[in-house]
Amino acid sequence: MTASDDPAAPRGADALRQAYDEWSEAAAGVLAKARKVSADELPDTAEALLSTTTGDGTVVRPLYTRKDEVAESGLPGQFPFVRGADPVRDVNVGWRVTERFGDEGGSAEEVNEQILDAAGNGTSGLWLKVDGGIGADGIATALRGVYLDLMPVTLDAGAEGIEAARAYLEARVAAPVAPQAAPSTIANVQSLGLSPYTAQFSGRATVDVDAATALAADAPEGVRTFRVDGTDFSQAGANNPQELGLSVAAAVAHVRDLVAAGRSRAEALGQITFGVSVDDDQFAGIAKLRALRTVWARVADVLGEPDAGAAVTHAVTDLAMLTQRDPWVNMLRSTVAAFGAGVGGADQVTVLGYDAALPAGERSSSASFSHRIARNTQLLLLEESNLGRVLDPAGGSWYVESLTADLAAAAWDVFTEVERRGGYQTALSDGWIGEQIAESLAARDLRVAHRTAPLTGVSEFPNLDEAARPAGTAQTVDLATATPKLARVARQFEALRDRADAARTRPSVLLLPLGSVAEHNGRTTFVANLLAAGGISAINPGPIEPDQIAGLTAENAATVAVLCGTAKRYASDGPSALAAARAAGVDRVLLAGPDREWPEATDRCDGSLRVGIDAVATLTELLDHLTDGGSVSA
Template structure:
C-alpha cells in the first residue's frame, strides 16, 4: 500500500511557484495581483492567496514541540482544556447550588465573583460546600481592594478542609492595570498588594493571582496584534516592577495568568495564541529565572523553563455580540471557541448568546457549555495537540502576528513600560482609535454583522430587550472620578441597535416600497440590496416583481401608504426612469435611487437627493432618514 501511494504521487510532476503565478496572472486577465488577491490585514501585514513549502523553510518555529520551550505548540503534551462557567454570587447558598448542578453537566472550571460586602469565612464555607477543590479549577474575583482578604479566607478554608494544597488549581483575579483601563482609577499600590497576595497564597503554589485581562482590549475592539502586544507589556510590567521590589522572578512568573479574548478572525486567532506562548516564554527567559527544584524542564544554564509557560484562559469576545438576531451570536462564539481550542488554551469561557441584553438564563448557559462539550466529545478537538502545526498559512500568520505584537511591546517598553503608557493614556488612545475605525467599518458594512448591518430580520422587534452596561468591573461604591483615560467597551452593533430601537419606539414605522422596473436581473439585485439596507433601521420593506411604467409603480406605492419609494433598475435606465418617477411622486414620499449611476449629477440637478449604494455610510444615511421620517 505504501508503495502504491508513493507511485501515485510520483505520477504527478511538481508544480513550481512560478507556474502557479503564471496561471493566476492569466486568470486575472490584466488585473493587479497585489490589489486583487493580496489581503492587507488590520494588523498591518500582507496575506498572500496561497503559500507553499518554500514559504516556511526559513521559519524557526517549525522546530517547536508540544510541551517544550518556547511553548509555541502548547505548554502541555495534550490538548485538554477546562470548560469554565462564571457565577455571580449574590446569595452564596444559591451560588453553591448552581455550582454543584453545573459540575454534573460538564463544567470543570468555576469562576465566582463575590461582592466585597459579603466577603467573610461563612460565605466561603457556604459557597464551596460539597465542591471537591482538588477535582475542579476554582477562580475567584472581588473588589480589587479586598483580594488579599479573599486569598487569606480561601487558604484558611482549604486548610480547614484538609486539602492537599499543592494539588489545588485556580486563580484570584487581581489586576491593577485593568481597573485603570476600565474605570480610570488607580487604586492602591501595585507592589504592596501583589507582595501581600503572593505571600498569602504561598501555600497554594498552583494558584495564579496576577492577572493580565487583555480580554478588555478585545472587547473594546482591539486588533489582534494590539491585544497581544499590550498583553505582553502588561505581563512584563508585573515582572519588572515586582523583581525590582525584590520578589524572585520565578515566583512572579508562576503567579501570572493571561485572560485573552477570542475574536471571529478564525485563523488569526489560532496564530495569536501560538505566538503569545512563544513571545512570553522568551520574555520570561530573559530574566534568567532560577529553577527552585530538580526539574526536567531546566534550561542549559539551569534556568526555570516552567516559569516561562504562559497560563492562558480564553473568553469569546463581547465586541461582536448583537441584540437583534441574537441567536447568530451562537455561530460567532462557536467559531471563536473552535479557534481557541485548536490553539491549545488552558481553559475557556463561551459567552452566553443573550449576554448583551439579559442576565443569562439556564438555557443560554447550557448552550454555552455545550458549545465547548461538542468540540470535545463529538469533534474530539482535545485529542490532537496543535493540529495547525506545519500549515503553510498558519505558520506564516504566527510569525507575522508575532512580529507585529513584538513591535508594539518594544514601543511600550521604550516609552517607559506599560504602567507609564496607561498613565499617559497612550494605550487607551490606540485602542479607542481602533474601536472607532472598526465602528466605521461596521457603519459602511466593510465589517459585517449578520442580522444587524446586513440581512436583518425585518419582522424582529426588540420589545423589552435593552442593552446592558458592560463597563462595571465590581460592585464597590467609589467616588465618581477618573485618574486616567479609559477604553470604550461599546459593541460594534450598538449604534445600529440604537437606530433600530428609535424606529421601533416611533409612533409610525416607516414603510419602504421597491419600485422595480426595467432590466430584470438589475432590478431584483437592487431591490434586495435596498431591502437589506433600509431593514437595518427597522423599516418595513415591500418588494415587488416589477412595473410596466414608473407611474404605475408610484400609484401602487401610494396605495400601499409608503413613506419611501426606492427606484430599482439598471444604471443605463435611470436616465429614463428616475426623473419621471420623482415627478410623479411629487413629494408624497421620500424618493431614493438604488445605485450610483453615471448620470447622478444630472439627477441631482433635477432635485433628486437620495442615492444608496455600496460606498455610502449605511449608519449615517439611515440616521438622516430617521431624522426626516420620525418627526
C-alpha cells in the same frame, strides 16, 4: 513515467517556483475574465489582488506554500511554548471547560448548588464572581464539596480581591481531596484573579497594586496571584496586537514589582496568568493564543528564565462581539470562538451566554438554559469533535504559522513601544494606551459602518419582526465581565434599530422596482436588507410603471423612495420614473446602485444606496428625515 520520475523535471525551489507561476497565471486568467479585461491589463499580480488586510493590519494572502515555512517551534510544553504550555496535558480531558458563577446573584448556598450541578454535567473549571455577589465570606460555602485539587478556580472579586483571595486560600486548605490525585499540570493552576493594572485602564473596581504584590509573596504552590486580563483592552476596541502587547506590558510591570519585593524572576513569572479574548475569527483566535505564548516566552528568555516562560491562558469569548439583536446568532459566534480557543491551545475556555449582551430583564431564556448551552458548546467540541485529543492541531500549517509569526511580531512592537515610553504605568497615565485603542476602535467602527465587517442579524439579514427593546437600553449590559469601556461591535446599528422602534409607526421607504423581477430583484433585496439594518421597513409593490407612482406614493404616505433596476432599465425608464416621483411629492428619491449607472444629462437622484457606503451615516440621515419630516412621529 510520473513527473517525479522524470530526471529533467524541476525539483526543490525550482519546482516550487514553477508551481507558483502556474497557479499565478491561472488565477490571473480567472480575475481577468471576471473583470472583462486581458491578464496584461490587471493592475497587479494575482496574489496581490486576492490578498486581504485584516483590521489589525495583517495581510492574508490567498496562497501559502513551503516558502512560508518557519523554524521548528519545539514540542508542546517546551520553549518557546508556541505549541502549548502544558507538556503533560491530558488529551482525554483537553482544555478546562471553565464556567462562570455568581453573575446572577443569589446566596452562596444557591451558587454552591449551581456549581455542583455544573460539575456533574461537564464543567471542569470555575470562574467565581465575588464582589457584588456572594462576597468574600461566602466563598467557602460556595465551594463546599468541590475537589479544589481537581477543579481550577479563578476569582473575580474586584475591590474585594484581597479579602476574597485570603478566604479562598483558607477554603482551599479545608477542601476535600479527590480520591485519585490529580496530575500536576498547568491546567490545574488556580488564579486569585487580581488584575490591578489592566483594570486601571478599563475602570473596573480593583485592588491596590502594592497590597496585591504583598499577597503574592505568600501564594502557595499551584496558585497564581495576578490575572493580566486582555479583555479589559479588547472590550474597549483594542485590536489583537494591541491586546497582546499591552497584556505582556502589564505582566512585565507585575514581574518588576514582584522582583522588587524580593521574589526571583522565575517566581515572579510564575505568578501571572493571562485572560485572552477570542472572537468569531477562528484563525485569528488560534494564532492569537500561539502568539501570546511566543511573546511571553521571549520575555522570559530576555529575563534569563526561559523555562519559566509558559503562559497560562484563560480564553473568554468576546463580549464585544455579542449582539443584542437576533441573539441566537451569538451561539454560532461563540462556537467558532471556542473552536479557535481550543485549537489555539488555551488552558481554560469560558463561553459566555449567548444572551450575555442583553440586560437580565430582557433575556428570553433562563440563566440555567444559557449556562447549559455555553457549557455544551465546549463539550460538543471536546467530546464529539475530539478537538482536545490532538495538541496544537494547527501547528505546521503554513498559513497558521505565518499568521502566528506576524501577530507575535506586531504584538512585540506594541510591547516594546510601551517599554520605550517608560513602561506600562507611564504609557497608561500619559494617555498613550487610551489614544491607541481609541484609534483602533474608530477604525473598527468605520469598517462596521461600511459593512466591510458584516454582522449577521444586525447589519446583514436583520429581522424587523423582533420585539422592540425598552427605550434607552442600547448600551446596557448586566454581565459583570462587562467593563465601563465596553464598546460592542454592533452598537451603532443597534442604536438605529432602537431609535426606529421607538417611533409610533415604523419608518418606511417606498421601493420603485423597474422592469421584470429578474431585473430588479437583486437590488430590491439589497436595499430592503440595508434599510432593515436601520430599523426602516421597505415597501415593495413589485414591478411598477411611472404612471403608478403617484398612487403608490399617496397610498403609502411616502416621502422617500428608491428606484431599483439595472443600468439599462435606468437609461430607458429612470428619468420618467424620477420625474413622476418628484411630481407625486416624494421629498427624496434614491438610486439603488452606483451613480454612474444613471443616464447623463438628466435630472439626477438625491443619492444612492450601494455596496461600500457608510451605512450608519446614510441610515441615520434617513431616520432624521423620516422621523422629523412628517412621515413618522417619534
